[in-house]
Amino acid sequence: MASPPKRVGEVVLTRAWIDWLVDTREGYLASLLRLPRKERLRDRGASFPSMQDIFLHVLDNNVWWFESVPRDRQSSHRPLKSPMSDKELRRQVQRIARVSRQLAMSLTPAALDRAYVVRGTKGDGTPFEMRMNLRTIIWHMIEEELQHRGELNALFWQQDVDAPTQSWFRSSIAG
Numbered sequence: 001m002a003s004p005p006k007r008v009g010e011v012v013l014t015r016a017w018i019d020w021l022v023d024t025r026e027g028y029l030a031s032l033l034r035l036p037r038k039e040r041l042r043d044r045g046a047s048f049p050s051m052q053d054i055f056l057h058v059l060d061n062n063v064w065w066f067e068s069v070p071r072d073r074q075s076s077h078r079p080l081k082s083p084m085s086d087k088e089l090r091r092q093v094q095r096i097a098r099v100s101r102q103l104a105m106s107l108t109p110a111a112l113d114r115a116y117v118v119r120g121t122k123g124d125g126t127p128f129e130m131r132m133n134l135r136t137i138i139w140h141m142i143e144e145e146l147q148h149r150g151e152l153n154a155l156f157w158q159q160d161v162d163a164p165t166q167s168w169f170r171s172s173i174a175g
Contacts, residue, residue, distance in 0.1 A: 008173055011107045014135075016173040017142050018104040020166075022097045025145075027164030028055065028152060029093050033086055035161070041083055044155055047148070051155050052089075056080045058148050062096045065137050066103050074119050103138075112138075 008016075032040055032055055043049040048057050060080040068077040080092060112135040119129050153163035168174055 006173070010112065010135075011109060012173060014107055014112070014138055015104040016171050018100050018138070020168065020171045021142065021145055022100050024164070024166045025058075025093060025097070027166060028149065029089060031156060031161065031164045032152075033089070035159070039159065046151055046155065050082065051152060052084070053082050054148050054152055054155075055089075056082050056084065056092075058145050059092050059096055061141060061144055062100060065141050066096075066099050069116050069118055069137065070103075070134070072117075107134075 032051060035051070040052045041050045044051065046054060048054045063080065064074075064077055068074045084092070113133055115131045115133045116137070117129060118132055119127070121127050149165075153165065156163040
């Protein structure tokens, strides 16, 4: 007889997702860096021009949502820009891993409920302001990164390169 499914709380689940994203992001960086520089910087007509631009967008989102918003430093945020050296890309991935893991370890039910004021500018230049709790920010970041990983996967496959996918079965809480 099978044992009942393991139940986990929201904080544990959220930490596991953040850890999974951090751990698997390394594979995307490694695969990206194995491409010839010209290929990873080539405009492919995707959500952001090049594969490296897509990857930088994911990194920059993490900086914005996990550093700038919680520390109310949105006005001083400077987006990550391409082209970026391999060394700088690695440094940014390590930095974001550190920030993400610190955030994950700080999570409590109360921390997930904490609301932040998010200020920015829409694509047309119109300013906006909204309130959003950390739970929503984190789940948005998970959705955003998975969306762009799917896009990168397709671009890797178009070049006959195996995408560096890694299943959730390898997560810290998979049963």
